[in-house]
Amino acid sequence: MGITARGAGLLVAAVVLLAAGFRFAYPELTLLGVAAAGAVGYALLVALWRPRLEVTRRADPDRVSRGEPARMVLTVRNAGRLRAANLLAEDRCGDRTVPVPVLRLRPGRDTTVDYDVPTDRRGVVPVGPLRVTRxxxxxxxxxARSYSAVVPVWVHPRIHPLTAVPTGAGRSLDGRVDGVPQGSITFDSLREYVVGDELRRVHWRTSARVGELMVRENVDTSLPRIVVLLDNRATAHPGRDPESFESACEAAASVVAAALRADLPVSLLLVAPEGLTTPEGPAGEAAGAGIGPLDRLAAARLDTGDATAALRAAATRLRRDRLGDTLVFLTGPGGRGELGHLGALRGAYPSVVVGVFGATEPAPAGATGIVVVDAADGAAFAAEWDGVRRW
Known part of the structure; x- marks a missing residue:
């Protein structure tokens, strides 16, 4: 609750008039003071009335690429029974506010407002809550009161079509690494039986020991597994609002989309995992619980922590876990001199591709067997990527 400047002035005047009226026995001043105090009291009663509003919102769509149109549809319903709502309301959309007219809204009626959501920049645009001022x-x-939760609109990086996809490598049991054109099934883990599983996949010995049916999970080791590592360190992308980071995000989105289109396993990692923004409010937190790789790219931001320690930790994890057979590292001009850290990963990843964005001169190869792609932006990276003949 906030008292306006006019209300504060009238309240001070009421106190002064009442004090002067009682002190000097002027009934006229006392009457004016009572009238002023009564006006402030009436204003408090009117402002305290809380309208019963039901607010629903729907993003159409809630996930778009940068520059694509997106709209927010907001419906406000007067759930009261007696009084019409005549309010000033505004909806928050990112960094701006959108006026929402709620004028003479009778009980049981609703009004709908739709407006454009800004998608000119990659990111997560929080929309809401509706702020109603009485x-x-x-x-x-x-x-002022707030209605409804925050709904995020995910603005993904632009995706540039890629025609080439790494063929991957399959590891045989004797340690050799070969390109495998056809599948080989390998045991991965055990899980509980669910309706629809084939009985020939039941592991009877384990089932007898634990007292319930357990089923074998197998994986196709011949499928190429792609790991995309996005360098989100501020030192790798110097400058204010660097375009090199946006280009790296576009390249990452393009590689992820190409892998998903080819039904290939793909993982997206950030050098500094804490460099993620999360939507505000319960709805945003629920949406953020199961976000995909493109959503993570929308929420990625530059991290200002210890750059060297973050890169070493990421390289250690990649070498220890061996998450795939093709590693794609995307960095900016500030990461040109640190490509040597990737040389130690050649033993764990047969194919290593490095994309450097925004550099003024060609990046060093870093290590034998590493493919380095210098590109000005995401579109140039896509053209260079399709021209690679050796993975």
């Missing part, structure tokens, strides 16, 4: 007719008191 004022008295004299403008003495203003009370």
């Amino acid at each position: 004022r008295d007719p004299l403008g003495l008191v203003a009370l």
Whole structure:
């Protein structure tokens, strides 16, 4: 609740008039003081009335690529039974506010407002809550309340079509690494039986020991597994609002989309995992619980932590876990001199591709067997990527 400047002035005047009226026995001043105090009290009662509003919102769509249109449809319903709602309301959309007219909204009726969501920049645009301001007719008191939760709109990086996809490598049991054109099934883990599983996949010995049916999970080791490592360190992308980071995000989105289109396993990692923004509010937290790789790219931001320690930790994890057979590392001009850290990963990843964005001169190869792609932006990276003949 907030009292306006007019209300504060009238309240001070009421106190002064009442004090002067009682002190000097002027009934006229006392009457004016009572009237002023009564006006402030009436304003408080009017502002305290809480309208019963039901607010629903729908993003159409809630996930778009940068530059594509997106709209927010907002419906406000007066759930009260007696009074019409005549309010000032505004909806938050990112860094701006959108006026929402709620004028003479009778009980049981609703009004719908739709507006464009800005998608000119990659990121997560929080939309909401609806802020309703209740004022008295004299403008003495203003009370603002929030309705509905925050709904995120995910603005993904632009995706540039890639025609080439790494063929991958399959590891045989004797340690050799070969390109495998056809599948080989390898045991991965055990899980509980669910309706629809084939009985020939039941592991009877384990089932007898634990007392319930357990089923073998197999994986196709011949499928190429692609790991995309996005360098989100601020030192790798110097400058204010660097375009090199946006280009790296576009390249990462393009590689991820190409892998998913080819039904290939793909993982997206950030050098500094804490460099992620999360939507605000319960709805945003629920949406952020199961976000995909493109959503993570939308939420990625530059991290200002210890750059060297972050890169070493990422390289250690990649070498220890061996998450795939093709590693794609995307960095900016500030990461040109640190490509040597990737040389130690050649034993774990047969194919290593490095994309450097925004560099003024060609990047060093870093290590034998590493493919280095210098590109000005995401579109140039896509053209260079399709021209690679050796993975």
